[in-house]
Amino acid sequence: MRGYRFLSLGLLLAVISGVLDCSDPPNPFLDITKSRASVYSKTFEDRDTIPIFSFETLTVAIYLKEHLREVSVHIDHNRLGTSDDTIISIDSYDGDLVFIPFSFYDTGWQHIEVRSLKNTGEIVSEKYELYAMSPLYQKTIRGRTGESVRLKTTPVEDKSVIYVWDFHNGTVIKDYSNEVSIVLSKNFTSTIGELYVTDPLSKSPSVPFSIDTGAINKLEIICQNDSLLFDSVYTGQSNFTFKVLVNGAGHLSSATVNGEPFDVVVSSNGSFMINKMFNRLDTVQGAIRAAVSVTDDLDRFVEKVFYIHYNNAVSAATPKIILNIPATLNDTGYVMLQKVALFGEIRGNITVNQLFIQVFLNGKFAGAQKILPPGYSWTFPVQLNNSWNSVQFQLTKDSLLVDSVMAVKTVALNSNPDEIDKIPPVINQIKIDGVIANREKNVIRNKDVLMSILVSDNKRVSFVTVNGNRADSDSNNLLFTAQISLEHSTVGVPYIVCAEDSDGNKTCDTVTVSYNNIPEITDYRIPSTMIVDTEYVFTVNATDPDKDSLITTITLKGGAVDTVLTLLNSTVRWKPSLKDTGALQLKIHVFDPFFESADLVQTVYVIVQKNQAVPVSIRTTADDFPDTLFVGGSPLTVLLHVDTLTGTPPVSFTVYLKNQSRKIYDSSNPMFVWSPVRSDAGVQTLQVVAHDKSAFSDTLT
Incomplete structure (x- = not known):
């Protein structure tokens, strides 16, 4: 806290001897124009920029209090006062300077006004403006459960505050230190966290920080070729593209197969698709060993070995027939009814507009069904024998041409109607407006949506309810639907889905859903070229279809440390320095309480005057x-x-x-x-x- 001094004001009266004047001398207390309260000293200059939670002071002197009715000092967002206004008692004022400390807890332009109300009703004001900025800044956080993460921000001046990091996954870190190391107890679920400081009475505005969710999960290698069995890949192509998906990496430091780099590395939705071409497989005896090694930017290493087998009888990119209902293990399933509705889908590389699924039950043709995009799903009722049954599915391009068979799948189903059913139904899948729901939180764009529930049972599903209300059923009692109206809530509303079978066995599942629309950036004014040591005002206007409050940040990338600016009332001031010279990537990030955002990226240039030399900067990485x-x-x-x-x-x-x-x-x-x-x-x-x-x-x- 800065030092200060108290001064005493008094009236010096002097008796001057001389010639006696019979007229009344002028009374200084009648000079009403000089009566007022005024700032005597201060620790700032008008329109200064100061950090929040720092300590500033001003001292006020009152002149000719006999002509004043009231004196007040207004300071915006002063966390050291019980209110923003301080009333100075005229009656008890003894001539000493009035010392007023203050500390801002909010950012943006803050106003200070010393206001004097005279007995005549005239008001005299002395005003100042200060720009309060937040020094808080947290670099991008990355890690996964069990790993240590370092949290560090530029501190505020007040040593008694608590620093709070909220990761928006239920983990909130509070500490009196601006630097702390923690061990992650759970994986991140949000790409944005927030940082703020607080004391018993005040809380600073939140500053967002990035969370790299690409590096939080287990680093794993997954083969993406269709003809895969355990660690073996089968192909009928002599020139074969080996496809691998890498999950859990924020960035790849290296990716090789048998010590050689991959031909293609493509980043997509937090994963990496990497391809390698193997040529002339038809001339190789036996299987080719493909050892895939990956290292990410956290120096995590993983390796997995595959074996590529050439067989000219294998058709390239063969689609797969998947049987979802009834559930099977090793292509074997058990049911307690003879009339069963089979439900499945087609996966893989589909290059035709329509497909047909042909069903053979115990060696006899049971019928065919056309399958169309986008889902390529199908439902087929069959009448099983009271014992073991063989069901074969053939995927064809035509309902009549046997030589157009693209895939075959055979399963064994045991039907035993006499067995007592003690097994509850299985809720296989819940979709909301066609999107598969997850078990955490689902945010949908529409308020009124259709929930569809896929349910299977050993016998028959009697009914399905959503929050106690019965859902509609298809003719096979497999797919149930319900119209629901969502709420605009950041925590979401739980929907309890229950399914009950004909023997009273019941199972329930819960999904949490809400609706939200992404903010929109409507206008922005940011100079494309700026000069060092010149202050600029950035303006970004945005709207939210749901009328949510928005937080807007601007991130400038290009130097050793990213610069993050938080806008207040759609504006923020920035003065580039010499270290900012060159081309910078500017990212506007507008997000709502759901932390869903609208982003805009552009390149800006910071230059200096012609007579100034700019240090050379390497752009090669x-x-x-x-x-x-x-x-x-x-x-x-x-x-x-x-x-x-x-x-x-x-x-x-x-x-x-x-x-x-x-x-x-x-x-x-x-x-x-x-x-x-x-x-x-x-x-x-x-x-x-x-x-x-x-x-x-x-x-x-």
């Missing part, structure tokens, strides 16, 4: 360099980029083998080419240094 080089193989060739808005030409490049402190390249040509020799074998670290004419440099390791 470590990702531009391969992980492995082979002695005698292709040379390492990398184009070294620098930000065109930085550096004083000409720019030269020097490359070192850092482990050996040996220079291997020194040129103004940005095309770096290097062929390692046998003595370079081993793990090496490359260091690239860019130099400009103004003696500035930048380093990439």
Whole structure:
């Protein structure tokens, strides 16, 4: 807290001897124009920017209080006062300075007004404006259950506050320190968390931070080829594309098969699809071993081995017949009725507009059914014998042509109507407006939706209820539907789905659902080019179809540390510094209480005046360099980029083998080419240094 001093004001009366004047001397207490309260000293300047939860002071002096009726000091969002207004008693004022401390808990423009009400009714005001900003900032968090995560933010001045990190998955971390390490007890479910500080009376505005959900799950490798059995892949193609899905990685540091990089690596929805072409499989004897090794940006490593078998009898990309109801294990199932409705779907690579499912029961043709997109599902009733039954499904392109068979599946079903049913129904699937519901929280775009429930039973499902109300059924009592009206609630509303069979066995499941619409960015005003040390006002206007309150942030990426700005009343001020020069990625992020967001990304440029030199900045990254080089193989060739808005030409490049402190390249040509020799074998670290004419440099390791 800054120091201050108390001063005493008094009236110095002097008796001046001289010639006696019979007229009355002027009375200073009658000079009403000088009566007022005024700021005597302060720890700030008008329109300063100060952090929230810091301590500031002002002292007020009152002049000629005899002519004043009331003096008040208004300070917006002052957490040190019981209210925003402080009334100074005129009657008890003794001439000393009035000391008023304050500390803002809210961000944005804050107003201070010293207000004097004279006996005549005239009001005299002295006003100041301060811009309160939040110093809170948390870098992107990534991790999964059991891993340690470091939480750290720039602190506020007040040491008695509590820092709160809310991950929006039920985990809330509270600590008196601005830096704490925790072990994650559960996986993240939201991509955005919020950080704020609080004291017993006040809470700061929340500052959002990013959560990288791509690296929270178990790192796993999954083969995506259709013809897969355990760890073996079967193909009839001599030139075969081996497809692998990597889940649980935020970013891939490396991905190889048999030590060689994959041909294609594509990021999609938090996963990575990687492909490798194997050629001339028809000339290989036996299976090919494919060892897939993956390392992510958290240095987690996983490896899985597959075996690729060539067989020209295998049709490429064969669709699969899936039997969902009745449930089977190893293609064997048990039911307690003779008349059974079979329900299934077709999965895999489907290249035709229509398919037919043909059913053979105990060797006899039982009928065919056309299957159409988008679901490719089917329902087929059969009359089983009272014992074991063989049911064969054939997938064809035509209902009559046997030679167009694309897939075959055979199951064994045992029917025993005399057995006592003690097993409750199974709720196989719940969909809301055609989207499969999960067991946590579901957010739907429409208020009025259709819930469909797929239910199976050993005998027959009697009815299904949703929150106690009966759902409608199809003719086979497999698919039940109910119209429901959702609420706009961040916590969601639970819907209890219960199914009961003909013997009174009952099962229930619960899904939590609400509806919400994504915010919309309607307008924004952000300069595309800005000058260092010049203050700019960013404006972003957004609306929410559900009339929710919105939080808008702007993230500027490009420097060593991301800059995150939180807008208040659609605006925020920013003054770029020299370290911000160059091209920056600017991301506008508008989110509602559901933490669903509208995003907009653009590139902005920060420049300096022509007479100022901007340090050179390397734009080439470590990702531009391969992980492995082979002695005698292709040379390492990398184009070294620098930000065109930085550096004083000409720019030269020097490359070192850092482990050996040996220079291997020194040129103004940005095309770096290097062929390692046998003595370079081993793990090496490359260091690239860019130099400009103004003696500035930048380093990439």
